[in-house]
Amino acid sequence: MITDEMLCIAAAESSAAYIRYLEQDFDPEHQHEFSQRFEKKIKRLCRRANHPFLYRSLQRVASFFLAALIGGAVWLSVDIEARAAFFEWVKELYENYIVYKFETDSSYNASVEEYRPTWLPEGYKETGNDVFRDTVTVLYINNKGQGMIFSYSNGQKKSDWFIDQSSTVTKYSQVNQMPADLYINEGSGTANSIVWLSADNTAFYISAFLNESDLIKMAESVKCSS
């Protein structure tokens, strides 16, 4: 019988020999010049490799959506009040989660501003950001390795946000006189969140290990940075 050890040695040797064979007519000094389209894609990929946590978070949102669809989650209602308050945002309530849907019409002139909170809890620094569909997501990490996410969407394209509301208490509050939804966790292992809409119809989301008043303080500090 061929043992795993024999296979490991032979696999390494054959792989090395094969690469040498392929490299025989490869000249590193005269490499292919990649197209701009390619370079753009690679830049995006670099961001992805640089911030695997951020991408895992985004993938998690997508997976959660799929799981909800497949699982045939019970749709409870559309929050009419939220619809009124959130202009073109519709908040749909399901058993265990909430979906914020932004359905803009073609005449809607979306904002192209960039935003950042001007107040951050002590020790947090921005470590990455990315655009996924129409949502800009910024990741902050403190020296203890705890993360915090700040997202916003100006609704240039249709976007959906999903918030898991199992084990959370929903509270209604205000951010700069605009209505806001707070999702406070009952356990200490998961983050609290806040969702609100600014006067110029930009939707914001913060998820962090912060108490209610710090979440609102951070939300109220958000300013246009561009």
Add this chain to the structure above:
Amino acid sequence: MLIYLQVIETTEDKSKFEEIYREYRGLAYHVAYKRLKHVQDSEDVVQHVFMKVAENIKKIEPVSPKTKQFIVTMVENRVTDLFRVRGNQPVTFLTQEALSRLSTQPEGENLLVECIFKLPEQQRQVIWLKYHHGYSLREISAMLRISLTWAQKIDQRAKKKLEQLYLEGGGSL
């Protein structure tokens, strides 16, 4: 809540990906173009492969011969996929002539090495990814975009075929 925020990436991962990309993108393109003879398709293959590198960046070694071999294996797999999707017979590097040239290299003294070169491409790739790069069959199935069951079958068939080739070549077990 939506996110659980205790995971943190290291700064080493940042430069690791960029270094690997800079070092091997030329070779990756060269290998892809050699078989595809099409600039756009070859660039798409390179992009796909570096996407796989980004996905597995934690497990991949920094710039090293092993990483180079991993990238070339992934390029080959993607090229063969493209041929299959388009209903074309994959063009392979391992012609009879190539096999004889490989056999004359020092490593060719090892009978088992020669046997690996005689395996069908996908079986060879699974052997390399599993026994040289140390990936599990589950990870390999995700990389090669095949089912886990199929990856297990390929692994079994490859080992069976290797035994047969080894005995035929005069090896003793």
